[in-house]
Amino acid sequence: MSEPLEATPHAFVRADREDGSVSFVVDESVYPLEAIYGATFTFLDRCFVFLGREGEGQVRVVLSAKKLPIADDELRGWVGELANELLACAWRGRILEQNRATIEAVTSQAIGGAMGPPSLDELEDFDFSEEPFEDPLGIAMSWEEKYGKKDKSQGGETEGT
């Protein structure tokens, strides 16, 4: 039976002691869905995680014990940590977006520097013979190939026909 959990906000949090689960309603206008996924994902090693639609713009997160019995303290710990991680994910997402250029530049320099250029052996292993990828939109074509005038001698269509 679902009931309030002591020392947590009753409006959002319900506990089911028999099932060993705690549930938490998250407002999507406050926390983006990416933050909900990111925050709940960090609980996979501790409990089973269920996400479901509660109502318009609301997601219910249920954290369920992998083993019973489970103490109220632990349930409270989960829900508190989930709330903190949700905020961290939501805000971090914004910060990462703002500082994306710096982070990408440092990352590519760090990884590129550690990897170094490919060796001759590695280049040898590379298969240049096959088409690298399908290109239905002509992204890999040169501008001339894609939009340039077609050579009439090759019997292509001409303008105005």
Place this chain on the structure above:
Amino acid sequence: MSERLFGAMTPETFDARQPAFFRFRQLPMAPDKVVLSNLEGRWLVLDRPDFLAFAQGQVSEGTPLFQKLRERNFLRAYYDVPAATEMVRARHEFVGAGPNLHILVLTLRCNTTCVYCHASRANMDQVDTDMTVEIAEKSVDFILQSTNPAVTIEFQGGEPLVRFDLLQHVVRYANERNEAIGKEIDFTLVTNLSLMDEEKLDWLIENRVQICTSVDGPQDVHDKQRKLPKASAHGEAVKWIGRINERYEELGLDQTLYHVEALVTTTRPILDRWKELVDLYVDLGCRALFLRPLDPFGFADKTKRLIEYPRADYVTYYRNAVDYMIELNKGGVEILERYAAIFLTKILSGVDPNFLDIRQPSGAGIGQLAYSYDGKIFTCDEGRMLHEMGDDTFEIGHVMTSKYRDVVGHEAVRAVVIASQLDGQPDCVHCPYQPYCGIPPVHSHRIQGTLLGRMRESSLCAVHKGIQDYLFEKLASGDEETLRVLEKWTTIRPRDHFVQ
């Protein structure tokens, strides 16, 4: 467009008193002082009224404070972009260098049993946890592919002296293979010293293998948590530290570079005994003391009920111990605290000493790699420790099958590099210590289940914040003698690998 914008921002057309980008923090133990730092890591500690005037853009031109703010690049109208760029570059010089530190776990076997063993040691009869000669050679071949022109091979365990024969083979093989490659190559041995003898010592010295050990405090503390059957672990460590330092001296080696580097793993019983601890290190002839807190890896996780402590207690211990060390230095005794030296080098000299766990991006995968006895490769030693605890998140290859570029370009390495940049971290983006700080994602992963971590709740952030609060208090104290001691600590550089 940007030129016009910058052109417009001259003192004539723009209020010269407006602050440029800055981060700030009121010092908790000296609340009348506020630390501020800017993007490139220049800093000031201001009295509260001065800080408020600065933040509100009300410091009058021509005053000494205005001058100071201008010199340190805290004013928008005078903001020196090229100087800031150069400083940011200098602080990140290590970024593209590639892995320098290579940790080789020769065996998990160990003759000692420590309550907190981070390495998850194995019993002496578990020979299946020994590295084979083939895996050792393949590891060396792998290491020599690093893009870094200098590499350090650090022997770890278990107790690496259990396989001294293999250690010797690795040193010989690496030197031989390196003849054609020409890297600068160093060797370090991390040992409890209890299996040391004169013959081994002669060989290690002759082959310039640096020696690093642990002393956790006075005999009763050390022996209680590091149990050596039929002998005192403390007695053995102390005896050999003295003997090795004596040998270095006899050989006329530079004592600032060649001495046994000893570390403390801080456990609960030592928190009140900081004075005895410092005195012990001084008596042992050590010039450096690294007051490391407990890590949440290996057996420490199981025994935390007995040895763990709140990080606020650690910070008090740290402050007491370093206060005492500063006083000793004023009296002519040379002993430095390693954490302080790392942070102060960044704060005072604007360069990064490349301590792999306190830098951003952190060293995992791009600055260090760990090779387990069975040939598995990890981003870092802690990643290897987690593997022993059943978590393979940081396993990135195998010396027998993986290609170098696939290992350092592994998705786990990329994730760790991104996660360890504090520019993407709530709290850190507003913290004045951000230019000097660093948190290894493996730590956050272990304690918070996320590589990115929540710094506000991170025990490592609490340690780094507490130490930097303390250092800035000292820097703001105006005590000339203290400043001289702290500045000196930044000039005594260990060879990098001593302190990993």
